[in-house]
Amino acid sequence: MKSKSQLGRFLRTRRALLKPSDVGLREFDERRRVPGLRRDELARLAGVSESYYTRLEQGLSLNASVEVLDALARALRLDETEHRHLYDLAGVGRMAGRDRARRAPAPEHVSEATRRLIDAFGDTPVIVLGRRSDVLAWNRTGHALFAGHLDPSSPDDPARRPNTARLVFRDAHTRGLYEDWPKKARDAVGRLRLAVGRYPDDPLLAALIGELVMHSPEFTDLWSEHRVRAWDLADYRMRHPLVGPIDVTQQAVQIPDEQGQRLVAVTAAAGSASQTALTLLAQATAPAPAADPYPRPATDHPTTLSERL
Template identity: 80%
Template structure:
Protein backbone atom coordinates (compact mmCIF):
# COMPACT_ATOMS: atom_id res chain seq x y z
CA UNK A 1 0.00 0.00 0.00
CA UNK A 2 1.60 3.25 -1.18
CA UNK A 3 1.70 5.84 1.61
CA UNK A 4 1.89 8.71 -0.88
CA UNK A 5 -1.29 7.59 -2.62
CA UNK A 6 -3.09 6.98 0.67
CA UNK A 7 -2.16 10.42 2.01
CA UNK A 8 -3.29 12.19 -1.16
CA UNK A 9 -6.59 10.35 -1.32
CA UNK A 10 -7.31 10.99 2.34
CA UNK A 11 -6.70 14.72 1.93
CA UNK A 12 -8.83 14.91 -1.22
CA UNK A 13 -11.80 13.09 0.28
CA UNK A 14 -11.71 15.24 3.41
CA UNK A 15 -11.41 18.45 1.38
CA UNK A 16 -14.36 17.41 -0.80
CA UNK A 17 -16.53 16.97 2.28
CA UNK A 18 -16.07 20.55 3.49
CA UNK A 19 -18.26 23.30 2.08
CA UNK A 20 -17.13 26.95 2.05
CA UNK A 21 -19.95 27.82 4.44
CA UNK A 22 -18.62 25.21 6.90
CA UNK A 23 -15.42 27.23 7.36
CA UNK A 24 -16.89 30.74 7.02
CA UNK A 25 -16.00 31.36 3.38
CA UNK A 26 -18.42 33.23 1.14
CA UNK A 27 -18.85 32.13 -2.47
CA UNK A 28 -20.99 35.10 -3.59
CA UNK A 29 -23.17 32.73 -5.63
CA UNK A 30 -20.31 31.61 -7.87
CA UNK A 31 -20.57 28.33 -9.75
CA UNK A 32 -18.00 25.90 -8.41
CA UNK A 33 -16.31 23.15 -10.40
CA UNK A 34 -15.34 20.92 -7.49
CA UNK A 35 -17.25 19.51 -4.53
CA UNK A 36 -16.17 21.01 -1.27
CA UNK A 37 -13.22 23.34 -0.86
CA UNK A 38 -10.70 24.15 -3.58
CA UNK A 39 -7.03 23.51 -2.92
CA UNK A 40 -6.26 27.20 -2.71
CA UNK A 41 -9.00 27.70 -0.12
CA UNK A 42 -7.75 24.85 2.02
CA UNK A 43 -4.16 26.08 1.74
CA UNK A 44 -5.24 29.55 2.81
CA UNK A 45 -7.07 28.19 5.84
CA UNK A 46 -4.04 26.11 6.83
CA UNK A 47 -1.61 28.99 6.31
CA UNK A 48 0.54 27.20 3.70
CA UNK A 49 1.20 27.98 0.05
CA UNK A 50 -1.10 26.50 -2.54
CA UNK A 51 1.83 24.94 -4.41
CA UNK A 52 3.08 23.22 -1.26
CA UNK A 53 -0.35 21.87 -0.36
CA UNK A 54 -0.85 20.67 -3.95
CA UNK A 55 2.43 18.73 -3.84
CA UNK A 56 1.38 17.16 -0.55
CA UNK A 57 -2.01 16.13 -1.92
CA UNK A 58 -0.46 14.76 -5.10
CA UNK A 59 1.93 12.61 -3.09
CA UNK A 60 4.99 14.55 -4.23
CA UNK A 61 6.04 15.44 -0.72
CA UNK A 62 6.06 13.31 2.43
CA UNK A 63 8.28 15.46 4.61
CA UNK A 64 5.65 17.78 6.06
CA UNK A 65 6.40 18.99 9.55
CA UNK A 66 4.17 18.22 12.50
CA UNK A 67 3.21 21.90 12.64
CA UNK A 68 2.07 21.93 9.00
CA UNK A 69 0.11 18.70 9.42
CA UNK A 70 -1.56 20.09 12.54
CA UNK A 71 -2.54 23.23 10.65
CA UNK A 72 -4.01 21.15 7.81
CA UNK A 73 -5.87 18.97 10.30
CA UNK A 74 -7.42 22.07 11.88
CA UNK A 75 -8.39 23.46 8.48
CA UNK A 76 -10.02 20.14 7.53
CA UNK A 77 -11.70 19.95 10.94
CA UNK A 78 -10.39 16.46 11.60
CA UNK A 79 -11.30 14.73 14.82
CA UNK A 80 -8.65 13.20 17.06
CA UNK A 81 -8.67 9.83 15.29
CA UNK A 82 -8.47 11.40 11.82
CA UNK A 83 -5.70 13.73 13.01
CA UNK A 84 -3.62 10.78 14.20
CA UNK A 85 -4.30 8.96 10.94
CA UNK A 86 -3.03 11.97 8.97
CA UNK A 87 0.23 11.85 10.92
CA UNK A 88 0.53 8.10 10.28
CA UNK A 89 0.03 8.50 6.54
CA UNK A 90 2.59 11.29 6.40
CA UNK A 91 5.16 9.12 8.16
CA UNK A 92 5.56 11.27 11.25
CA UNK A 93 8.15 9.94 13.69
CA UNK A 94 6.73 8.73 16.99
CA UNK A 95 7.26 10.78 20.14
CA UNK A 96 9.91 8.35 21.35
CA UNK A 97 11.99 9.26 18.31
CA UNK A 98 11.68 5.86 16.61
CA UNK A 99 10.07 5.14 13.31
CA UNK A 100 7.44 2.41 13.13
CA UNK A 101 8.81 -1.02 12.12
CA UNK A 102 8.75 -1.79 8.42
CA UNK A 103 7.14 -5.20 8.86
CA UNK A 104 5.13 -5.91 12.00
CA UNK A 105 6.09 -9.00 13.96
CA UNK A 106 3.77 -12.05 14.02
CA UNK A 107 1.02 -11.70 16.59
CA UNK A 108 0.51 -14.02 19.53
CA UNK A 109 -1.43 -13.96 22.78
CA UNK A 110 0.66 -13.87 25.94
CA UNK A 111 -0.01 -16.05 28.97
CA UNK A 112 -0.91 -12.94 30.97
CA UNK A 113 -3.59 -12.09 28.41
CA UNK A 114 -4.98 -15.61 28.60
CA UNK A 115 -5.21 -15.27 32.37
CA UNK A 116 -7.09 -12.01 31.90
CA UNK A 117 -9.52 -13.69 29.51
CA UNK A 118 -10.16 -16.40 32.08
CA UNK A 119 -10.83 -13.75 34.74
CA UNK A 120 -13.84 -12.50 32.75
CA UNK A 121 -15.65 -15.78 33.45
CA UNK A 122 -18.78 -16.16 31.33
CA UNK A 123 -18.63 -12.61 29.95
CA UNK A 124 -18.10 -12.91 26.18
CA UNK A 125 -14.53 -11.85 25.36
CA UNK A 126 -12.38 -11.85 22.22
CA UNK A 127 -8.85 -10.60 21.58
CA UNK A 128 -8.31 -8.81 18.27
CA UNK A 129 -5.01 -8.07 16.54
CA UNK A 130 -3.90 -5.12 14.45
CA UNK A 131 -5.61 -6.51 11.30
CA UNK A 132 -8.80 -7.36 13.25
CA UNK A 133 -7.83 -11.03 13.34
CA UNK A 134 -9.31 -12.99 16.25
CA UNK A 135 -6.27 -14.02 18.26
CA UNK A 136 -8.23 -15.64 21.09
CA UNK A 137 -11.71 -15.89 22.58
CA UNK A 138 -13.38 -17.53 25.52
CA UNK A 139 -16.21 -20.02 25.17
CA UNK A 140 -18.98 -17.43 25.28
CA UNK A 141 -17.09 -15.03 23.03
CA UNK A 142 -16.89 -17.78 20.43
CA UNK A 143 -20.57 -18.65 20.90
CA UNK A 144 -21.70 -15.02 20.58
CA UNK A 145 -19.65 -13.94 17.56
CA UNK A 146 -18.95 -17.08 15.56
CA UNK A 147 -20.39 -20.24 17.05
CA UNK A 148 -20.54 -21.73 13.55
CA UNK A 149 -16.73 -21.67 13.30
CA UNK A 150 -14.15 -24.02 14.80
CA UNK A 151 -13.50 -22.81 18.36
CA UNK A 152 -9.80 -23.63 18.01
CA UNK A 153 -9.30 -21.61 14.81
CA UNK A 154 -7.71 -18.56 16.53
CA UNK A 155 -4.84 -20.80 17.67
CA UNK A 156 -3.80 -21.42 14.05
CA UNK A 157 -2.56 -18.25 12.30
CA UNK A 158 -3.50 -19.51 8.83
CA UNK A 159 -7.11 -20.18 9.94
CA UNK A 160 -7.75 -17.25 12.25
CA UNK A 161 -11.14 -15.60 11.76
CA UNK A 162 -10.98 -11.95 10.79
CA UNK A 163 -13.83 -9.74 11.98
CA UNK A 164 -13.76 -7.51 8.89
CA UNK A 165 -13.89 -10.54 6.61
CA UNK A 166 -16.75 -11.97 8.67
CA UNK A 167 -18.71 -8.70 8.54
CA UNK A 168 -18.59 -8.49 4.74
CA UNK A 169 -18.38 -12.09 3.58
CA UNK A 170 -20.08 -14.24 6.23
CA UNK A 171 -23.91 -14.49 6.13
CA UNK A 172 -24.08 -15.48 9.82
CA UNK A 173 -22.31 -12.28 10.89
CA UNK A 174 -24.41 -10.12 8.58
CA UNK A 175 -27.57 -11.50 10.21
CA UNK A 176 -26.09 -11.04 13.68
CA UNK A 177 -26.25 -7.23 13.59
CA UNK A 178 -29.56 -5.40 13.20
CA UNK A 179 -27.73 -2.27 12.00
CA UNK A 180 -25.26 -4.06 9.78
CA UNK A 181 -24.31 -0.88 7.90
CA UNK A 182 -23.00 0.77 11.07
CA UNK A 183 -21.02 -2.32 11.98
CA UNK A 184 -19.58 -2.37 8.44
CA UNK A 185 -18.50 1.27 8.68
CA UNK A 186 -16.81 0.55 12.00
CA UNK A 187 -14.91 -2.39 10.48
CA UNK A 188 -13.70 -0.34 7.51
CA UNK A 189 -12.73 2.62 9.68
CA UNK A 190 -10.60 0.38 11.87
CA UNK A 191 -8.83 -1.10 8.83
CA UNK A 192 -8.12 2.42 7.56
CA UNK A 193 -6.34 3.17 10.84
CA UNK A 194 -4.37 -0.05 10.52
CA UNK A 195 -3.21 0.90 7.02
CA UNK A 196 -1.87 4.20 8.33
CA UNK A 197 -0.05 2.50 11.18
CA UNK A 198 1.26 -0.49 9.19
CA UNK A 199 1.55 0.48 5.51
CA UNK A 200 4.09 -2.28 4.82
CA UNK A 201 2.10 -5.18 6.24
CA UNK A 202 1.62 -7.63 3.33
CA UNK A 203 -1.12 -9.62 5.10
CA UNK A 204 -3.10 -6.44 5.69
CA UNK A 205 -2.75 -5.52 2.01
CA UNK A 206 -3.88 -9.03 1.05
CA UNK A 207 -6.94 -8.75 3.30
CA UNK A 208 -7.98 -5.42 1.81
CA UNK A 209 -7.44 -6.73 -1.71
CA UNK A 210 -9.61 -9.75 -1.01
CA UNK A 211 -12.43 -7.66 0.45
CA UNK A 212 -12.24 -5.23 -2.45
CA UNK A 213 -12.56 -8.06 -4.96
CA UNK A 214 -15.38 -9.88 -3.17
CA UNK A 215 -17.55 -7.12 -1.69
CA UNK A 216 -18.92 -4.09 -3.50
CA UNK A 217 -20.12 -2.74 -0.18
CA UNK A 218 -16.60 -2.84 1.21
CA UNK A 219 -15.21 -1.17 -1.91
CA UNK A 220 -17.74 1.65 -1.62
CA UNK A 221 -17.00 2.29 2.05
CA UNK A 222 -13.23 1.95 1.54
CA UNK A 223 -13.29 4.70 -1.10
CA UNK A 224 -14.63 7.17 1.47
CA UNK A 225 -11.32 7.10 3.40
CA UNK A 226 -13.07 7.40 6.75
CA UNK A 227 -11.24 6.29 9.85
CA UNK A 228 -12.86 5.16 13.05
CA UNK A 229 -11.62 4.10 16.44
CA UNK A 230 -13.90 3.12 19.25
CA UNK A 231 -13.59 2.24 22.90
CA UNK A 232 -17.25 1.33 23.30
CA UNK A 233 -19.98 0.62 20.77
CA UNK A 234 -23.60 -0.39 21.33
CA UNK A 235 -25.31 -2.87 19.03
CA UNK A 236 -28.57 -4.74 18.78
CA UNK A 237 -27.61 -8.32 18.04
CA UNK A 238 -29.94 -11.08 16.88
CA UNK A 239 -28.41 -14.35 18.02
CA UNK A 240 -29.77 -17.59 16.53
CA UNK A 241 -29.71 -19.38 19.92
CA UNK A 242 -30.98 -16.76 22.38
CA UNK A 243 -32.66 -14.11 20.24
CA UNK A 244 -32.29 -10.30 20.19
CA UNK A 245 -30.22 -8.40 22.73
CA UNK A 246 -28.86 -4.89 23.20
CA UNK A 247 -25.20 -5.07 24.15
CA UNK A 248 -22.16 -2.88 24.68
CA UNK A 249 -18.91 -3.98 23.08
CA UNK A 250 -16.05 -2.40 25.06
CA UNK A 251 -12.50 -2.46 23.68
CA UNK A 252 -9.42 -2.15 25.87
CA UNK A 253 -5.77 -2.14 24.72
CA UNK A 254 -3.72 -5.13 25.80
CA UNK A 255 -0.73 -3.98 27.90
CA UNK A 256 2.66 -4.41 26.22
CA UNK A 257 1.06 -5.79 23.03
CA UNK A 258 0.80 -2.93 20.51
CA UNK A 259 -2.21 -3.21 18.24
CA UNK A 260 -3.98 -5.85 20.32
CA UNK A 261 -7.24 -5.13 22.13
CA UNK A 262 -9.63 -7.09 24.30
CA UNK A 263 -13.31 -6.71 23.47
CA UNK A 264 -15.77 -7.60 26.24
CA UNK A 265 -19.53 -7.71 25.72
CA UNK A 266 -21.98 -6.70 28.44
CA UNK A 267 -25.65 -5.78 28.82
CA UNK A 268 -27.59 -3.62 31.26
CA UNK A 269 -28.05 -5.23 34.67
CA UNK A 270 -31.43 -6.87 35.09
CA UNK A 271 -32.35 -6.49 31.43
CA UNK A 272 -33.66 -9.14 29.07
CA UNK A 273 -30.41 -8.71 27.14
CA UNK A 274 -28.38 -9.67 30.19
CA UNK A 275 -30.67 -12.68 30.63
CA UNK A 276 -29.99 -13.63 27.00
CA UNK A 277 -26.22 -13.48 27.57
CA UNK A 278 -26.61 -15.62 30.69
CA UNK A 279 -28.68 -18.13 28.74
CA UNK A 280 -26.04 -18.21 26.00
CA UNK A 281 -23.41 -19.11 28.61
CA UNK A 282 -25.63 -21.85 29.96
CA UNK A 283 -26.59 -23.49 26.68
CA UNK A 284 -23.01 -23.53 25.43
CA UNK A 285 -21.43 -24.73 28.69
CA UNK A 286 -19.74 -28.16 28.63
CA UNK A 287 -22.04 -30.77 30.09
CA UNK A 288 -21.14 -32.03 33.55
CA UNK A 289 -21.95 -35.68 33.99
CA UNK A 290 -23.79 -36.62 37.18
CA UNK A 291 -24.29 -39.94 38.91
CA UNK A 292 -27.81 -40.09 37.48
CA UNK A 293 -26.44 -39.67 33.96
CA UNK A 294 -23.99 -42.49 34.52
CA UNK A 295 -26.70 -44.82 35.85
CA UNK A 296 -28.91 -44.00 32.85
CA UNK A 297 -26.12 -44.88 30.42
CA UNK A 298 -25.36 -48.17 32.24
CA UNK A 299 -29.02 -49.20 32.19
CA UNK A 300 -29.20 -48.74 28.43
Protein backbone atom coordinates in the same frame (compact mmCIF):
# COMPACT_ATOMS: atom_id res chain seq x y z
CA MET B 1 0.10 0.17 0.24
CA LYS B 2 1.98 3.43 -0.28
CA SER B 3 1.41 5.68 2.73
CA LYS B 4 2.08 8.86 0.74
CA SER B 5 -0.65 8.06 -1.78
CA GLN B 6 -2.94 7.11 1.09
CA LEU B 7 -2.20 10.48 2.68
CA GLY B 8 -3.18 12.29 -0.53
CA ARG B 9 -6.43 10.36 -0.85
CA PHE B 10 -7.31 10.99 2.78
CA LEU B 11 -6.74 14.74 2.38
CA ARG B 12 -8.83 14.85 -0.80
CA THR B 13 -11.79 12.98 0.71
CA ARG B 14 -11.78 15.12 3.86
CA ARG B 15 -11.50 18.32 1.78
CA ALA B 16 -14.47 17.24 -0.34
CA LEU B 17 -16.67 16.94 2.77
CA LEU B 18 -16.28 20.60 3.76
CA LYS B 19 -18.31 23.47 2.34
CA PRO B 20 -16.96 27.03 2.41
CA SER B 21 -19.64 27.97 4.93
CA ASP B 22 -18.40 25.22 7.27
CA VAL B 23 -15.10 27.02 7.71
CA GLY B 24 -16.29 30.62 7.63
CA LEU B 25 -15.64 31.35 3.94
CA ARG B 26 -18.11 33.35 1.85
CA GLU B 27 -19.96 31.48 -0.86
CA PHE B 28 -20.72 33.23 -4.10
CA ASP B 29 -23.08 32.21 -6.88
CA GLU B 30 -20.26 30.79 -8.98
CA ARG B 31 -20.59 27.18 -10.01
CA ARG B 32 -17.92 25.19 -8.19
CA ARG B 33 -16.14 22.58 -10.27
CA VAL B 34 -15.23 20.40 -7.28
CA PRO B 35 -17.22 19.22 -4.24
CA GLY B 36 -16.18 20.80 -0.99
CA LEU B 37 -13.26 23.17 -0.57
CA ARG B 38 -10.81 23.96 -3.32
CA ARG B 39 -7.12 23.32 -2.76
CA ASP B 40 -6.32 27.00 -2.58
CA GLU B 41 -9.02 27.57 0.03
CA LEU B 42 -7.75 24.80 2.27
CA ALA B 43 -4.14 25.88 1.83
CA ARG B 44 -5.11 29.40 2.88
CA LEU B 45 -6.90 28.12 5.97
CA ALA B 46 -3.90 25.97 6.95
CA GLY B 47 -1.40 28.73 6.31
CA VAL B 48 0.61 26.89 3.64
CA SER B 49 1.17 27.62 -0.02
CA GLU B 50 -1.18 26.13 -2.56
CA SER B 51 1.72 24.54 -4.45
CA TYR B 52 3.01 22.85 -1.28
CA TYR B 53 -0.45 21.54 -0.38
CA THR B 54 -0.92 20.27 -3.94
CA ARG B 55 2.34 18.33 -3.68
CA LEU B 56 1.09 16.76 -0.44
CA GLU B 57 -2.12 15.59 -2.09
CA GLN B 58 -0.15 14.21 -5.02
CA GLY B 59 2.25 12.35 -2.76
CA LEU B 60 5.21 14.35 -4.07
CA SER B 61 6.15 16.19 -0.88
CA LEU B 62 7.78 14.16 1.89
CA ASN B 63 8.35 14.78 5.58
CA ALA B 64 5.54 17.18 6.35
CA SER B 65 6.21 18.79 9.72
CA VAL B 66 4.08 18.26 12.79
CA GLU B 67 3.12 21.94 12.65
CA VAL B 68 1.85 21.63 9.07
CA LEU B 69 -0.09 18.45 9.89
CA ASP B 70 -1.69 20.11 12.91
CA ALA B 71 -2.66 23.11 10.79
CA LEU B 72 -4.22 20.83 8.18
CA ALA B 73 -6.08 18.90 10.87
CA ARG B 74 -7.54 22.15 12.20
CA ALA B 75 -8.48 23.39 8.74
CA LEU B 76 -10.13 20.06 7.87
CA ARG B 77 -12.00 19.94 11.21
CA LEU B 78 -10.57 16.47 11.97
CA ASP B 79 -11.55 14.73 15.18
CA GLU B 80 -8.94 13.12 17.45
CA THR B 81 -9.05 9.75 15.69
CA GLU B 82 -8.71 11.34 12.25
CA HIS B 83 -5.90 13.56 13.55
CA ARG B 84 -3.94 10.52 14.76
CA HIS B 85 -4.60 8.82 11.43
CA LEU B 86 -3.18 11.85 9.60
CA TYR B 87 0.02 11.51 11.64
CA ASP B 88 0.21 7.81 10.82
CA LEU B 89 -0.23 8.38 7.10
CA ALA B 90 2.45 11.07 7.14
CA GLY B 91 4.83 8.70 8.93
CA VAL B 92 5.42 10.68 12.10
CA GLY B 93 4.86 9.80 15.76
CA ARG B 94 1.71 11.07 17.44
CA MET B 95 3.79 12.40 20.33
CA ALA B 96 6.97 14.45 20.02
CA GLY B 97 10.01 12.22 20.01
CA ARG B 98 8.11 9.03 19.24
CA ASP B 99 9.49 7.07 16.27
CA ARG B 100 7.51 4.76 14.03
CA ALA B 101 8.95 1.42 13.01
CA ARG B 102 8.50 1.18 9.25
CA ARG B 103 8.95 -2.54 8.88
CA ALA B 104 6.69 -5.54 8.44
CA PRO B 105 5.16 -6.37 11.84
CA ALA B 106 6.09 -9.63 13.58
CA PRO B 107 3.68 -12.60 13.66
CA GLU B 108 0.97 -12.24 16.28
CA HIS B 109 0.36 -14.48 19.26
CA VAL B 110 -1.49 -14.22 22.57
CA SER B 111 0.65 -14.11 25.68
CA GLU B 112 0.00 -16.21 28.76
CA ALA B 113 -0.81 -13.02 30.69
CA THR B 114 -3.52 -12.18 28.15
CA ARG B 115 -4.99 -15.68 28.42
CA ARG B 116 -5.21 -15.26 32.19
CA LEU B 117 -6.96 -11.94 31.63
CA ILE B 118 -9.49 -13.63 29.35
CA ASP B 119 -10.16 -16.26 32.04
CA ALA B 120 -10.72 -13.50 34.59
CA PHE B 121 -13.78 -12.28 32.65
CA GLY B 122 -15.63 -15.50 33.41
CA ASP B 123 -18.79 -15.83 31.33
CA THR B 124 -18.59 -12.28 29.91
CA PRO B 125 -18.09 -12.66 26.14
CA VAL B 126 -14.51 -11.70 25.27
CA ILE B 127 -12.39 -11.84 22.12
CA VAL B 128 -8.84 -10.67 21.44
CA LEU B 129 -8.23 -9.01 18.07
CA GLY B 130 -4.91 -8.39 16.36
CA ARG B 131 -3.79 -5.44 14.27
CA ARG B 132 -5.59 -6.77 11.15
CA SER B 133 -8.79 -7.57 13.11
CA ASP B 134 -7.87 -11.26 13.21
CA VAL B 135 -9.37 -13.18 16.14
CA LEU B 136 -6.34 -14.26 18.19
CA ALA B 137 -8.34 -15.75 21.06
CA TRP B 138 -11.81 -15.89 22.57
CA ASN B 139 -13.49 -17.42 25.56
CA ARG B 140 -16.38 -19.87 25.29
CA THR B 141 -19.11 -17.22 25.37
CA GLY B 142 -17.20 -14.91 23.03
CA HIS B 143 -17.06 -17.72 20.50
CA ALA B 144 -20.75 -18.52 21.03
CA LEU B 145 -21.82 -14.89 20.60
CA PHE B 146 -19.76 -13.94 17.56
CA ALA B 147 -19.06 -17.13 15.65
CA GLY B 148 -20.66 -20.23 17.11
CA HIS B 149 -20.77 -21.70 13.60
CA LEU B 150 -16.96 -21.76 13.42
CA ASP B 151 -14.47 -24.16 14.99
CA PRO B 152 -13.75 -22.82 18.49
CA SER B 153 -10.06 -23.76 18.11
CA SER B 154 -9.58 -21.82 14.86
CA PRO B 155 -7.89 -18.75 16.48
CA ASP B 156 -5.04 -21.02 17.58
CA ASP B 157 -4.05 -21.71 13.96
CA PRO B 158 -2.76 -18.63 12.06
CA ALA B 159 -3.86 -20.22 8.77
CA ARG B 160 -7.49 -20.57 9.96
CA ARG B 161 -7.94 -17.54 12.18
CA PRO B 162 -11.27 -15.77 11.67
CA ASN B 163 -11.02 -12.14 10.67
CA THR B 164 -13.85 -9.92 11.88
CA ALA B 165 -13.79 -7.64 8.81
CA ARG B 166 -13.90 -10.66 6.50
CA LEU B 167 -16.77 -12.12 8.52
CA VAL B 168 -18.74 -8.85 8.38
CA PHE B 169 -18.56 -8.67 4.58
CA ARG B 170 -18.33 -12.30 3.48
CA ASP B 171 -20.10 -14.41 6.10
CA ALA B 172 -23.89 -14.70 6.03
CA HIS B 173 -24.10 -15.71 9.69
CA THR B 174 -22.24 -12.58 10.83
CA ARG B 175 -24.27 -10.31 8.56
CA GLY B 176 -27.42 -11.68 10.14
CA LEU B 177 -26.14 -11.02 13.67
CA TYR B 178 -26.36 -7.24 13.35
CA GLU B 179 -29.70 -5.49 12.99
CA ASP B 180 -27.92 -2.35 11.73
CA TRP B 181 -25.42 -4.13 9.52
CA PRO B 182 -24.36 -0.96 7.63
CA LYS B 183 -23.21 0.60 10.93
CA LYS B 184 -21.15 -2.49 11.78
CA ALA B 185 -19.71 -2.49 8.26
CA ARG B 186 -18.66 1.19 8.51
CA ASP B 187 -17.02 0.52 11.86
CA ALA B 188 -15.11 -2.49 10.49
CA VAL B 189 -13.83 -0.51 7.50
CA GLY B 190 -12.90 2.52 9.61
CA ARG B 191 -10.76 0.36 11.89
CA LEU B 192 -9.03 -1.25 8.95
CA ARG B 193 -8.25 2.28 7.72
CA LEU B 194 -6.51 2.96 11.03
CA ALA B 195 -4.52 -0.26 10.63
CA VAL B 196 -3.38 0.70 7.12
CA GLY B 197 -2.09 4.00 8.45
CA ARG B 198 -0.15 2.37 11.26
CA TYR B 199 1.13 -0.70 9.40
CA PRO B 200 1.55 0.34 5.75
CA ASP B 201 4.19 -2.35 5.14
CA ASP B 202 2.14 -5.31 6.36
CA PRO B 203 1.68 -7.63 3.34
CA LEU B 204 -1.06 -9.70 5.00
CA LEU B 205 -3.06 -6.55 5.69
CA ALA B 206 -2.66 -5.48 2.07
CA ALA B 207 -3.81 -8.94 0.93
CA LEU B 208 -6.90 -8.72 3.16
CA ILE B 209 -7.85 -5.32 1.73
CA GLY B 210 -7.35 -6.63 -1.80
CA GLU B 211 -9.54 -9.67 -1.12
CA LEU B 212 -12.37 -7.58 0.29
CA VAL B 213 -12.20 -5.06 -2.56
CA MET B 214 -12.37 -7.92 -5.07
CA HIS B 215 -15.29 -9.76 -3.47
CA SER B 216 -17.43 -7.05 -1.86
CA PRO B 217 -18.75 -3.97 -3.70
CA GLU B 218 -20.08 -2.72 -0.36
CA PHE B 219 -16.60 -2.83 1.13
CA THR B 220 -15.16 -1.09 -1.94
CA ASP B 221 -17.65 1.78 -1.63
CA LEU B 222 -16.93 2.28 2.06
CA TRP B 223 -13.17 1.94 1.58
CA SER B 224 -13.17 4.75 -0.97
CA GLU B 225 -14.57 7.17 1.64
CA HIS B 226 -11.32 7.05 3.70
CA ARG B 227 -13.19 7.31 7.00
CA VAL B 228 -11.63 6.06 10.22
CA ARG B 229 -13.19 4.67 13.39
CA ALA B 230 -11.68 4.60 16.86
CA TRP B 231 -11.39 1.42 18.88
CA ASP B 232 -13.46 2.42 21.90
CA LEU B 233 -17.15 1.85 22.67
CA ALA B 234 -19.75 0.71 20.17
CA ASP B 235 -23.41 -0.13 20.77
CA TYR B 236 -25.16 -2.68 18.59
CA ARG B 237 -28.40 -4.62 18.49
CA MET B 238 -27.54 -8.23 17.76
CA ARG B 239 -29.97 -10.97 16.77
CA HIS B 240 -28.52 -14.21 18.00
CA PRO B 241 -29.95 -17.51 16.69
CA LEU B 242 -29.97 -19.07 20.18
CA VAL B 243 -31.20 -16.28 22.45
CA GLY B 244 -32.78 -13.69 20.15
CA PRO B 245 -32.27 -9.90 20.18
CA ILE B 246 -29.58 -8.46 22.44
CA ASP B 247 -28.61 -4.81 22.91
CA VAL B 248 -24.91 -4.87 23.71
CA THR B 249 -21.93 -2.60 24.22
CA GLN B 250 -18.67 -3.79 22.71
CA GLN B 251 -15.76 -2.17 24.56
CA ALA B 252 -12.21 -2.41 23.22
CA VAL B 253 -9.17 -2.08 25.49
CA GLN B 254 -5.60 -2.03 24.20
CA ILE B 255 -3.42 -4.79 25.63
CA PRO B 256 -0.17 -3.44 27.07
CA ASP B 257 3.11 -4.51 25.42
CA GLU B 258 1.27 -6.25 22.57
CA GLN B 259 1.48 -4.13 19.41
CA GLY B 260 -1.96 -3.56 17.97
CA GLN B 261 -3.79 -6.15 20.10
CA ARG B 262 -7.12 -5.29 21.72
CA LEU B 263 -9.41 -7.14 24.07
CA VAL B 264 -13.09 -6.64 23.25
CA ALA B 265 -15.57 -7.37 26.03
CA VAL B 266 -19.34 -7.45 25.51
CA THR B 267 -21.78 -6.27 28.17
CA ALA B 268 -25.46 -5.40 28.47
CA ALA B 269 -27.31 -3.03 30.79
CA ALA B 270 -27.71 -4.40 34.31
CA GLY B 271 -31.10 -6.00 34.91
CA SER B 272 -32.09 -5.80 31.23
CA ALA B 273 -33.53 -8.51 29.04
CA SER B 274 -30.29 -8.35 27.07
CA GLN B 275 -28.25 -9.21 30.18
CA THR B 276 -30.59 -12.15 30.77
CA ALA B 277 -30.04 -13.26 27.17
CA LEU B 278 -26.26 -13.18 27.63
CA THR B 279 -26.64 -15.26 30.80
CA LEU B 280 -28.79 -17.77 28.92
CA LEU B 281 -26.20 -17.94 26.15
CA ALA B 282 -23.50 -18.74 28.71
CA GLN B 283 -25.67 -21.44 30.25
CA ALA B 284 -26.68 -22.93 26.91
CA THR B 285 -23.07 -23.30 25.79
CA ALA B 286 -21.60 -24.41 29.12
CA PRO B 287 -19.90 -27.83 29.09
CA ALA B 288 -21.85 -30.67 30.65
CA PRO B 289 -20.76 -31.43 34.22
CA ALA B 290 -18.37 -34.35 34.48
CA ALA B 291 -19.88 -37.61 35.68
CA ASP B 292 -18.97 -38.71 39.21
CA PRO B 293 -16.37 -41.48 38.79
CA TYR B 294 -17.43 -42.98 42.15
CA PRO B 295 -21.24 -42.89 42.24
CA ARG B 296 -22.81 -43.84 45.56
CA PRO B 297 -25.72 -46.25 45.73
CA ALA B 298 -29.08 -44.74 46.56
CA THR B 299 -30.23 -45.27 50.14
CA ASP B 300 -33.50 -44.72 51.94
CA HIS B 301 -31.84 -42.96 54.86
CA PRO B 302 -28.83 -40.70 55.33
CA THR B 303 -25.58 -42.48 55.95
CA THR B 304 -23.72 -41.78 59.15
CA LEU B 305 -20.16 -40.62 59.31
CA SER B 306 -19.10 -44.03 60.69
CA GLU B 307 -20.83 -45.83 57.85
CA ARG B 308 -19.10 -43.61 55.29
CA LEU B 309 -15.76 -44.40 56.91
